[in-house]
Amino acid sequence: MVDRNDPDVALMLRVKEGDLSAYEVLVEQFKQPVMNLLHRLIGDPDEAEDIAQNVFLQVWKTRERYEPASKFTTWLFTIARNLGLNEIRRRARHPADSLDEPRPDNDGQPIRIVEDSTSSxxxxxxxxxxxxxxxxxxxxxxxxxxxxxxxxxxxxxxxxxxxxxxxxxxxxxxxxxxxxxxxxxxxxxxxxxxxxxxxxxx
Structure with missing residues (x-):
């Protein structure tokens, strides 16, 4: 178990209790890292944005089952990777599906995609x-x-x-x-x- 006083863990524990303001802070704080991971994973910024929304929706839906067994970011990135891999598998099954429709995020604000992501x-x-x-x-x-x-x-x-x-x-x-x-x-x-x-x- 990790320290419950860790800021990220403490924030998620507030979300677990149904604190909407904490959830909004969490989304704002981690939206970009999740977007960056998904963009690198699937190569489609629009689809990455859509999946990122699903990641945070799943965080909210499963909040009551959250236990700080590891760092919060580890738990969050695992959810993001799993949903990203699901999308890759879906594309493999349905290669003709169009993924070009625009998908704005919930607050209508653009999400910046980081272009450099390795120390090489x-x-x-x-x-x-x-x-x-x-x-x-x-x-x-x-x-x-x-x-x-x-x-x-x-x-x-x-x-x-x-x-x-x-x-x-x-x-x-x-x-x-x-x-x-x-x-x-x-x-x-x-x-x-x-x-x-x-x-x-x-």
């Missing part, structure tokens, strides 16, 4: 649009676990132990291996482009 990617804000597109392409070519682990490690500030839980209870060694391989692939693909200005085609 240059953080310079002046990167060209072309390079950013190639970075995105390289990320989406990674296996799902590598994408998820890299995103959580960089943007989510999540420990390797927590990542292991989010990825289904795998070992710490496996997490380190997944992150190492993902970074190696990104560096291999980005290095030729950064040196020559040309993109390395597989």
């Amino acid at each position: 990617i240059p953080a310079d804000a002046s990167l060209s649009a072309e390079l950013r597109a190639k970075v995105e392409e390289a990320l989406m070519d990674l296996p799902e676990k590598q994408r998820t682990a890299l995103m959580l490690c960089r943007d989510g500030g999540v420990s390797y132990e927590e990542i292991a839980e989010v990825l289904g209870g795998i070992s710490l060694t496996a997490v380190k291996s997944i992150i190492f391989r993902g970074r190696a692939v990104l560096k291999n693909r980005l290095k030729p482009y950064l040196k020559s200005g040309e993109w390395h085609k597989k």
Whole structure:
């Protein structure tokens, strides 16, 4: 069990008691990290926004069953990943379904998508649009676990132990291996482009 005085856990425990104001704070605080994870997972910002809404709806619906057995973010990111994987499986079953309809969030405000999400990617804000597109392409070519682990490690500030839980209870060694391989692939693909200005085609 984690410390119930942890701010995130304490906030979720208020939500568990039906505190709507706490729920609104929780959504505002964690909407962006969840959006970023889902965007990296499925590659569709509009669909990521829609699924993020479902994540927080599920948080509310299942609030009474919440127990702080691990960090709150671990629990939240696990829900997000599971719903994201459900969407990937749904797409595989119904590839002709259109996912292009706009889906505004509940308060009508736009949700910013973070474009850089691994420590292997240059953080310079002046990167060209072309390079950013190639970075995105390289990320989406990674296996799902590598994408998820890299995103959580960089943007989510999540420990390797927590990542292991989010990825289904795998070992710490496996997490380190997944992150190492993902970074190696990104560096291999980005290095030729950064040196020559040309993109390395597989």
